[in-house]
Amino acid sequence: MQFLAGSFDVAVIGAGHAGIEAALASARMGLQTVIFSMNLDAVGNMPCNPAIGGTAKGHLVREIDALGGEMGRAADAACIQYRLLNRGKGPAVHSLRAQADRSEYRLYMKHVLEKQPNLMLKQAEIVDITRENGAVTGVTTKTGAHYTAKAVIVATGTYLHGRIIIGDTFYDGGPDGMFAAIGLTDCLRGMGLSMMRFKTGTPPRVNRRSIDFTGLEVQEGEKDCIPFSFETAHAPENRAVCHLTYTNADTHRVIRNNLDRSPLYSGKVEGIGPRYCPSIEDKVVRFADKPRHQLFLEPMGLNTEEIYVQGFSSSMPEDVQIDMLHTIQGLEHAEVMRPAYAIEYDCIDPLELRPTLETKKVAGLYGAGQFNGSSGYEEAAAQGLVAGINAALKLKGEPPMVLDRADGYIGTLVDDLVTRGTQEPYRMMTSRSEYRLILRQDNADERLVGIGARVGLNPPERLERVQRKYEAVQQEIDRVSRVNLAPSDVLQEFLQQHNSTPLKSGCKLADLIRRPELKYDDLADFDPERPALPAVIREQVEIRIKYEGYIRRQLRDVEQFRKLESRPLPPDLDYTSIDSLRLEARQKLQQIRPLNFGQASRISGVSPADITALMIVTEMMEKEKNR
C-alpha cells in the first residue's frame, strides 16, 4: 500500500560515487534533497580496486574538487599510499593515484551525508519513478513509501538487474553480496528510454597471512606527492605498501585448459565488458605471446587482512580460480576470502541524455555514473556532480552548467558519452582529450573553481585565493623574464654539471628555466631576489615557462573549437526535413539534438559537408526570422 513519506526538491537513487556527489551538490546549493541506498553500509563502497585516481582519473578527482565536490577531500582522509604516475613524462599526464582504506572511505562519505544540511539519507530500494505530463513527480520504494520530487537522479551503478557470474553459477545480485535492484529497469523502459546491458569484473581477495611475500617486489608510496584536494593542507602520508608478482606459464596453462568452463568463452555472458579492464583469461587469450602478466597485491585497508589481487579479475569457476592463484609466486597457499566474479547490469544509452545529464524524453530525470555507461569511481563522481548541479540550477531557474572539452576532463567525459555514446563501459584516459596540455591535474583549480563559485558550491574566498595564486604565478613569470644573468664561471660550471649548453652571452633567468634539463628550483643560487614561494606556485612557473609555446598553440586550438561550440542550434529544429543533409546525418542529429555546431560536428555519421549544409540552412532561417 503506497503512502506519502516525504516531499523533496531532488531525489537521488543510489549512494555510490555518483549519487554522493549529486546529493551533496544539490543540498549544498540549497535544495531539499533525499538520497537512497539499498544498504547504508554500502555508501561510497569500492566494489572494485581500493584505489582512487590513476591516469586521467587523478585529473577527474582534482577537477571534482575544484568544482566543489567531495571526492578529493574523502580520498585525502582515507588514502594510505600515494604515487604520482607518469612522473618521468610531461605534466599533462602526471596523475595522482592512491590506495584507499575502503572502510575509512565508506565511513567518511556516510558521515558527510548524515551531517549535510538539506539532505536526508535513507535505506530503501526504489522500484518506480512517477511522472506526469512528461516530467518526474517522485519515487516509490519497494515498501510503498512515496517521495515527491521535482528532479530525480538515477545513479544505480552495477545494481540494476545485477547478475553475478562465477563459472556456471549465475544469480541475481549486486556487488559484494548486496541485493540486485529489480524493477526500476522496466519503469525506465516504460518511459521509452533505451537501455543497454554491460558487464564488469573484479579479482579475488585473499588473506594476507596466506601470502609469502619473500622475494616479491615491494612498491612503496612516494614522499613528495600532492593531496587530491586543493583544500587539503597536510601532505599525504604513506601508511601501507603494495607488492608486485606475476602470472607465469603454469597460470596460463590452467586458464587455457579451462576456457571451456569460462562463462566468457562459453558465451553465457550477455553484457559487454570494459576493453581497458580485461579479465585475466581475456589477457591470456588476447595477448597469448606474453609470458607473464603483472599483478599488484593491494591492501584493502589498515584494519583488515584482505588483499586485492589487482590485474586478476575473472569469472572462472571458483575451483579453477584457486588453481590459477596457487601457480603464482607468493600465492602458492593463498586463502581466498572473496572469489573473483563478473557482474552484468542494466544501464541507459547515454545518447538519451543532454550535456546537463538530463534525459531528453523525461523532464527532471537525470542519469549519473555507471548507470550512464561509464566505469570507474572517478568517472561516476564527476557525472554525479554535473547531474546534481544541473538539477539544482534548473529548479532554481538559473542557466545550466555545461562544461566543454576545453574546460576539463569532466567536459570531455560527458561530451563523449552524450554525443558519441558508448558500446562498452567507458573509462577516462588522457588520450581522449584534444587539450591534454592545458587540462593538467595541477591547474584544475584555475580552470574550475570559478565555475564552482558561479553555481554556489565554492565560497567567494576560495575563488579569491585561487585568483591570488595565479596572479602570483604570473608575477613570478614576469619577474624571471626580467632577471638578467651574466655568463659567470660559477654559472657556466653549474650548466656543465647539468649537461646544459654553456652561455655565449648574458640571458634572462626565464631562458634557463625554459631548458628541459634545468629546473626553477635548481637556479635559486643565481637569483638572489627570489621571493619565497610555495611549491604549487613554483610548479606553475616551471610548467608555463617550459611549455609556453605548446600551451599558446593549444589555446589557439581552443579558440577555434569554441567558435563552433558557441554557435547554438535551434533546440526544436526538424533535421528530418533538411534535404541537403545526408540521411544518416538527419537521423543522428534528430536523435542527439546537439546544443551547438561544435557538438553536431562530433556526432559520428555527421560529416563536415553536413555541418556546412546545416550552417546554410540555419543562416537562411535566421534571415527569414529577421525579415
Ligand SMILES: Cc1cc2nc3c(=O)[nH]c(=O)nc-3n(C[C@H](O)[C@H](O)[C@H](O)COP(=O)(O)OP(=O)(O)OC[C@H]3O[C@@H](n4cnc5c(N)ncnc54)[C@H](O)[C@@H]3O)c2cc1C
Ligand atoms: C564487480 C565490479 C568490478 C568493477 N571493476 C571496475 C574496474 O575494473 N574498473 C573501474 O574503473 N571500475 C570498476 N567497477 C566499477 C566501479 O565500481 C563503479 O564504476 C563505481 O562504483 C560506479 O559508481 P556509481 O556511483 O555509478 O555506482 P555504485 O558505486 O555501484 O553505487 C550504486 C548505488 O546505487 C544504489 N542503488 C542501486 N539501485 C538502487 C535502487 N533501485 N534503489 C535504491 N538504491 C539503489 C546502491 O545501493 C549503491 O548505493 C567495478 C564494479 C564492480 C561491481
